[in-house]
Amino acid sequence: MINPNSPVILSIENLTANVDDTQILNGLNLEIKAGEIHAIMGPNGSGKSTLSKVLAGHPAYTVTGGKVTYKGENLFDLEPQDRARSGVFLAFQYPLEIPGVSNLDFLRVAYNSRQKHLGLEELDVFDFDELVQAKLDIVKMNPAFLSRSVNEGFSGGEKKRNEILQMAILQPSLAILDETDSGLDIDALKIVANGVNQLSNKDNSMLVITHYQRLLDYIIPDFVHVMANGQILTSGGKELALELEAKGYDWVTEPQPVG
Amino acid sequence: MTATLTQLIPLTPPANPQLQDIRTQAAAYLQEETIPTNKNEEWRFTNLAPLLAQTFAAPNQQLPPVNINGLVIPEAPDSRLVFVNGIYAAEYSSIANLPAGVFVGNLAAATDAGLTVTNYLGKQPGGEEVFTAINTAGINDAAVVWLTKDSSYESPIQLLFIATVDDAAVAIQPRTLIVMEAGSSATLVQEYLHTSIPNHPYFSNSVTEIWLGDTAMLNHTRIQDEDITAIHIGKTAVSQSQHSSYTGNSIDLGSKLSRHNWEIFQIGAQTETNLNGLAMVNGEQESDTHSVIALTKPHGVTNQLHKCIVDDRAHAIFNGKVFVPQAAQQTNAGQLNRNLLLSPTARIDTKPQLEITADNVKCSHGATVSQLEDDEIFYLQSRGLDVETAKILLINAFAVEIIDRIPVASVREKLAVAVKAFKAS
Numbered sequence: 001m002i003n004p005n006s007p008v009i010l011s012i013e014n015l016t017a018n019v020d021d022t023q024i025l026n027g028l029n030l031e032i033k034a035g036e037i038h039a040i041m042g043p044n045g046s047g048k049s050t051l052s053k054v055l056a057g058h059p060a061y062t063v064t065g066g067k068v069t070y071k072g073e074n075l076f077d078l079e080p081q082d083r084a085r086s087g088v089f090l091a092f093q094y095p096l097e098i099p100g101v102s103n104l105d106f107l108r109v110a111y112n113s114r115q116k117h118l119g120l121e122e123l124d125v126f127d128f129d130e131l132v133q134a135k136l137d138i139v140k141m142n143p144a145f146l147s148r149s150v151n152e153g154f155s156g157g158e159k160k161r162n163e164i165l166q167m168a169i170l171q172p173s174l175a176i177l178d179e180t181d182s183g184l185d186i187d188a189l190k191i192v193a194n195g196v197n198q199l200s201n202k203d204n205s206m207l208v209i210t211h212y213q214r215l216l217d218y219i220i221p222d223f224v225h226v227m228a229n230g231q232i233l234t235s236g237g238k239e240l241a242l243e244l245e246a247k248g249y250d251w252v253t254e255p256q257p258v259g
Numbered sequence: 260m261t262a263t264l265t266q267l268i269p270l271t272p273p274a275n276p277q278l279q280d281i282r283t284q285a286a287a288y289l290q291e292e293t294i295p296t297n298k299n300e301e302w303r304f305t306n307l308a309p310l311l312a313q314t315f316a317a318p319n320q321q322l323p324p325v326n327i328n329g330l331v332i333p334e335a336p337d338s339r340l341v342f343v344n345g346i347y348a349a350e351y352s353s354i355a356n357l358p359a360g361v362f363v364g365n366l367a368a369a370t371d372a373g374l375t376v377t378n379y380l381g382k383q384p385g386g387e388e389v390f391t392a393i394n395t396a397g398i399n400d401a402a403v404v405w406l407t408k409d410s411s412y413e414s415p416i417q418l419l420f421i422a423t424v425d426d427a428a429v430a431i432q433p434r435t436l437i438v439m440e441a442g443s444s445a446t447l448v449q450e451y452l453h454t455s456i457p458n459h460p461y462f463s464n465s466v467t468e469i470w471l472g473d474t475a476m477l478n479h480t481r482i483q484d485e486d487i488t489a490i491h492i493g494k495t496a497v498s499q500s501q502h503s504s505y506t507g508n509s510i511d512l513g514s515k516l517s518r519h520n521w522e523i524f525q526i527g528a529q530t531e532t533n534l535n536g537l538a539m540v541n542g543e544q545e546s547d548t549h550s551v552i553a554l555t556k557p558h559g560v561t562n563q564l565h566k567c568i569v570d571d572r573a574h575a576i577f578n579g580k581v582f583v584p585q586a587a588q589q590t591n592a593g594q595l596n597r598n599l600l601l602s603p604t605a606r607i608d609t610k611p612q613l614e615i616t617a618d619n620v621k622c623s624h625g626a627t628v629s630q631l632e633d634d635e636i637f638y639l640q641s642r643g644l645d646v647e648t649a650k651i652l653l654i655n656a657f658a659v660e661i662i663d664r665i666p667v668a669s670v671r672e673k674l675a676v677a678v679k680a681f682k683a684s
Contacts, residue, residue, distance in 0.1 A: 100656025
């Protein structure tokens with residue numbers, strides 16, 4: 001929801017970034033306020049996923065210029081774990097499998113590291129189990145998945161649901177969903193989108209990165225940005241996504257013929 | 260034979276005169292032998308130089324005082340046998356309330372109880388090997404566990420071998436004999452630990468002989484956590500009669516140099532063998548596991564999973580042989596060695612080795628070497644874990660697959676603490 005008086009959660013100014021000495025982000029600007037859902041769309045290689053990884057602090061990406069302010073702080077002053085503890089959450093396009101670590105233990109360690117950082121009470125096994133059980137319904141997850149190893153042997157849809165469950169438990173201020181719709185059938189897509197919608201409120205914000213308009217039928221964005229060559233080319237309301245779907249990315253990425 | 264090693268064999272007559280025969284035989288064998296070098300295929304990757312560089316004396320025959328608090332496992336209140344520097348320590352042991360059919364004690368008590376130990380002691384195949392022979396040539400006592408036909412013991416039996424060294428470097432030669440008569444079953448936790456002043460080196464040369472009768476079942480956890488300056492060379496030889504089941508969990512944490520020779524002989528049909536191994540080494544440690552599973556009869560089943568975690572400049576070695584001769588048809592044998600390298604200077608040598616001549620069998624083997632992936636660590640960081648916690652979690656995840664197979668909770672908990680303390684680079 002758009003409220004002009006909401007505080008700014010994330011402000012990106014003229015951001016440039018490299019991976020393996022190749023510049024991927026070429027001066028990106030974006031401002032996100034509390035309560036807003038922003039969608040970034042763009043063709044493969046436009047830099048969408050790079051943006052999500054730079055914001056979360058992946059070590060393979062190097063910021064070469066620009067400024068990112070998160071809740072008034074320089075985001076790049078924070079280690080990846082401190083970004084997470086202060087409310088930045090990245091839902092991975094390809095969530096990792098961690099054999100040998102139970103999903104429940106993983107969730108509890110993550111939850112408690114955030115609680116500790118915020119000076120809040122850490123939960124023991126029993127209290128945490130209660131908290132998780134209450135969140136499972138958000139993504140309609142079978143409790144059996146809690147005792148399995150993190151993402152090990154999960155289907156694509158189950159992995160994405162697990163990401164949204166983590167989001168439900170960590171209650172981020174800024175959730176970045178990196179191609180959360182990739183590899184999902186329509187039923188799984190609806191469950192995941194429905195989970196995200198339940199978690200969206202006036203105090204947090206979402207940055208939804210996607211290649212396809214389909215996801216945005218279920219997560220309705222307040223703003224749509226089109227990205228190409230590491231920059232945002234154009235921005236608009238939710239109708240921009242439909243226009244893109246109809247006309248293709250060439251419409252914005254290629255020079256218009258004079259006529 | 261190398262002069263330094265002759266000192267390891269006590270010249271005094273054995274406490275039990277029945278031991279004289281096997282002593283003499285082993286000493287005769289040693290006359291012709293020398294300590295193996297890297298030219299010997301079985302010792303190709305293992306550097307025995309630290310053993311030869313030092314002089315070790317036989318330990319004082321008086322029992323040194325030790326503090327065993329924190330070493331005993333609470334699950335075994337009535338079934339604990341303690342040896343200190345190879346000497347039986349009655350005051351630290353607890354064996355008074357064992358039921359009929361279950362014997363746990365030292366060699367003298369076993370003989371007094373009328374158990375025919377000489378039928379089994381030193382009689383395992385593979386005794387003609389230098390380190391086993393050195394142990395046998397100087398044998399004076401042994402930890403004996405003997406379950407008579409169809410008897411079983413619910414609680415684990417703890418065999419605690421403690422090394423304690425103050426000044427002179429000593430050679431300790433622990434010996435264990437396990438006899439499981441037909442239909443018996445037990446759980447054994449055998450530990451090689453130390454209460455030494457740190458940085459006082461010693462040499463522990465242990466030999467364990469295990470006999471499983473028809474349908475007998477043994478779950479055997481062996482933990483080697485000697486002082487970081489110690490050298491530990493150990494043999495575990497297991498003979499399995501038909502329908503018996505042996506599950507071994509071997510954990511190597513300590514010692515500057517350790518070697519475990521783990522030899523299983525399936526002498527009966529339809530026997531089952533499960534070997535689970537974990538070696539965790541860092542600093543300058545070297546840890547070597549050589550296992551042999553020799554099948555001889557049809558319908559044998561063997562499963563082996565051996566894992567190594569290696570940090571700093573440490574070196575882990577795994578050599579796993581499985582022999583499936585023509586007579587061992589319908590064998591089902593699986594072997595997997597997985598290694599986690601935590602530092603660019605850590606080293607693994609692995610050699611899974613299947614020798615199959617039977618034609619109707621199911622056998623698989625493999626080895627993997629991996630590192631902690633940056634992406635895995637980043638995933639955990641992105642959920643609020645710092646790098647150190649993330650590494651510990653991932654190392655623990657690798658180790659826990661083996662640790663969870665140990666059927667004694669307090670042992671699992673103790674190992675979980677050891678994994679946490681294992682410094683990630």
